[in-house]
Amino acid sequence: MKLDPGLERKLEQAFRRDYYSKGHKITEPGTLSNKVYFVEKGLVRTYYIKNGKEITHHFFAEDKFTMPIESIFYNGRSPYGIEVLESSIIRSVRFPGLEELIDGSTALEKFIRMLLIDVLKTFSDRLSALQFQSAHERYQTMLEQNPNILLRAPLGHIASYLGITQQTLSVIRAQK
Template sequence: MELTRYINTKIKLSAEERSVIDAAFKREFYSKGTILAEPSNRSQKVHFIEKGMIRTFYNKDGKDITHFFFDENAFTMSLESNYFNKTDPYGREVLEDTTLRTIHFKEFNDLFNNIDVFKGFFFMVSIETLKRFSDKLFSLQFQTAEQRYKSMTDNYSNILLRVPLGHIASYLGITQQTLSVIRAQK
């Protein structure tokens, strides 16, 4: 969904506010497989996904581990770089041809401070994202591999159809072989 239309599903922007936000976020197109940022980056960008999918990932002992998936109508940015002035341990990879709206964090902060309703909107978006991370942490701590996979099929079935199985397995904290066994039982 287009950025300002998505924002208007959560809050009501004036025509002027829509225009300011629309002009501030630049539209960018990326091909499947593009690395937007390597792990240990200091990216100062905020991305909104209008179309496509991105994964965040890190490297551990030479293995590529999927941390999270972001698809349409999601924001992604480096919390470590933008808020804590540290390197971001996560890279970002485009998993399918993707249309992003991108803004530099300083400009994003300006919008945040100058458009009052944008603060409320971003607070709602942050809480929704925090809930998804909380659900993932719960599943990794308290669910079996089968339960994690079932939860993913129940809540994020669109991801299963769009992402390579190796990325799904590492996101779930299991091997690709274990994922194949679980899928075969269904």
């Protein structure tokens, strides 16, 4: 969906641009944040802690948004942190400021609605994969949806995202 140039300029001005190096944690699990993040360049992951281990929830590369839904919409602490996996340019805006822009523009409201539907579909597909696909099928799906992830993310993060051990991931990769 294409936004009109005036609205694009307003969004450009609303979003702050930050440069992060690999390994930087933008947020930690259990924190409150009302920011919406947009990956302009680079790769980040959302993750949670289970039994003292970091588990990758999702990867976000260029032109993707992420936000702590639990904090923004429910005023609760987010179970997810955000970590930068390669040098990245991340744009951010506080949700109340973005909401003002959304409220003033039918086109932006429609854009956000379509974006949220896309996010919902992504997580629905992920849940379905975890419930109904084998580890090998989940790996194949990941490669189809994000073919360069093996070049950009550490194997440990990929394995935890797939819900398998790093050893199982090595076996699956060797079968190719």
